[in-house]
Amino acid sequence: MQTTRRCALLRELGLTPTVQRLAVLEFLEGTSRHPTADIVLAEIQKRHPTISRATVYNTLDALTKAGVILRITIDPAVTRYDADLKPHAHFRCRTCGAVYDIRLERENTLGDVFQGHRIETVRTYAYGVCLQCLRKEGIASA
């Protein structure tokens, strides 16, 4: 129950802490499944049936711009979101599409500047086949 803290956080960022925004933030902080906007919408609607798709997109955009959550473009078809700000990479299974975290030993850095371009953020995406799908493959081909 850190609603108070989340309220304060949103206020600091200049965002009115509405029920909808708090719900989105709370959901993202409580999951490690890297949900899409659609999944966020479906989840929040369980408790707040009137929340609209537009509000979810607005909120995800506002939180991303404020730096409270990360926008993940590992998947060509949909954007995913992550409230875990600790440096880590992401892995996507090309069979089932699931996205997992990969701990990094040292933060991935390319330096602050490259050929005059100012680098602000670095993301690492890995692709392959996840453990579950490898097992199914093994069974299928056995």
Place this chain on the structure above:
Amino acid sequence: MQTTRRCALLRELGLTPTVQRLAVLEFLEGTSRHPTADIVLAEIQKRHPTISRATVYNTLDALTKAGVILRITIDPAVTRYDADLKPHAHFRCRTCGAVYDIRLERENTLGDVFQGHRIETVRTYAYGVCLQCLRKEGIASA
């Protein structure tokens, strides 16, 4: 003039070397601008006015699956393509949207396996402001 070589390459991959496919491959090999499907279409249409959007998408998909080109998801809105297979990272300017290559000193690797997931590919994406946009900012605020 390596058309012969490209023909052979496509054949090895089990793809009929059509005029359209050769044109797409040649264009991608000759640019470092990481074009979108739409840019590829526009460019090829200059020489082959009847090529269709569907064929471009088909071809980009086939070439990606064959491993001849890379699909780049650095931009949430559009997929970009790159025929440069040497290990390198990509940088996207959040002001103008341009994508640049970043040479890597050593190939980015996370190992072959992480928690049982088989890692096949690793991509590194950097975000920030490019040299040109930094200069414009400087002029604007001076």
Place this chain on the structure above:
DNA sequence: CTAGTTGCAAAGCATTTGCAACTAG
């Protein structure tokens, strides 16, 4: 011939936008 490929138009979907009604402070 004939399997694979192309071009066209329509459809599919994730995301964005316009705007009137609402609400936090």
Place this chain on the structure above:
DNA sequence: CTAGTTGCAAATGCTTTGCAACTAG
């Protein structure tokens, strides 16, 4: 009050699909 936010529905734009005509071998 009033600036900011929400919800709805329509629009946008990238990408995919169905299918008949074409073409490489």
